[in-house]
Amino acid sequence: KPWVRFGISPAGVAATNGSVASKYGVEPCPSGSSDWQYDGIFSDPLAWISSQTLDYISPQVYWKIGAKADYSTITPWWGKVVKKFGRHVYISTSISSMKVESDANDYVEYANQAEINRTSSLDGAFGSIYYSCKYLYMRNPNSLASYLRNTVYTRPALVPALPWKQGNNPGLVTNLAYSGGTLTWNGYDNVRYSVYAFPASMNPATFTKQVEYLLDMSYTTSYKIPVEYQSNEWQYAVCVVDRVGNEYEPVFLGSSLKALGTPALIGPANEATIDMPFTFSWHKVKDAANYVVEISNDADFGNVVERYTTTDTIASALQFSQLRHETNQYWRVQACEANHYCGVSEIRTIVPKLLTVTYPADGEEEVAPDFTAKWYNVNSTNEATVEIADDEAFQNILYTGKSATGELAIPDGKLESGITCYMRVRLTVD
Structure with missing residues (x-):
């Protein structure tokens, strides 16, 4: 059964010894403890991963965020x-301290850990395994299970595919039909099916199995x-999913609506590197009631990070909070109207250049109190204001200075050593 996932759940700390870590070309595990797993029970999880004899590893990271063995540093490692x-990693988390009478004050730790799992994933395959599942108390409306379902696990998800295993694409489903609230289709042996519902006005050309x-x-x-998806406001898609998790192309079932025209983009040009502030612009589309500008981190728009709706044919980049400094991003425009498929523009690449602090780096430690602050000033000759505070809300500002050069020396004596500070730069441009 080559499609079966094989994994092992070792202790959560491994390769803290530099000589062990260097054998595998990785940094030592930042646990603050000795490598008892390797030296005491002769267990070497990195040997299993590096030899690729398993599909996933599920280290028992049974500590809390901020503990000496810190969940927030071990998990990213x-x-x-x-x-x-x-290979994949699905972190094992101990929930054995949960009781029937536990509440949200106890549960928030596990929601935060789930978010760390997601932000620590470098391959999109992070998962969580909870030990033991009996402590989820599934039937209790105030249980950990209910809390997680309403916070970090609000949507269903597919098990990550294993690209190193041989997949099997038998073809598309056929004879997809809807009757009495039920979808039916003809399929294949030894597969599963993912089922989607997306807005009737959404052009199927923009469906990327979101x-x-x-x-x-x-x-x-x-x-x-x-029931909430049983109306003509929705159309449906069904995909084949094989035994190793590969999801194949969708078959659609929905209303046959007239499509609006395609918005012709004006600017920025494709592959433009452009300073903030700038404007997205496009030509008007006949019968369109509004336009949706979308920003994505990938070219197939499977990860749309922000949408902005307007009735105009321009949109200021200042309306978007998810643009990233000197990072390849993608944008497109959809023209929309009720009872029509949205018209979808071409996709363009853009590299925004934002007003950005370049020194110190975010989270940098041991910065001299009289350091020189630096920032990218979006090619403006206007004077910028630098503010440094000891709180994120900037209620207690320790120092304010101005400069038009993109850097400013912080005078000696303005900041104390050994404290955490927050810095921001404000700039008004023409």
């Missing part, structure tokens, strides 16, 4: 290790659509 050797539209997984060739 495992992410780097499995990325290097092309997770926000995933309804569920079906192990049969039918699926009962939830």
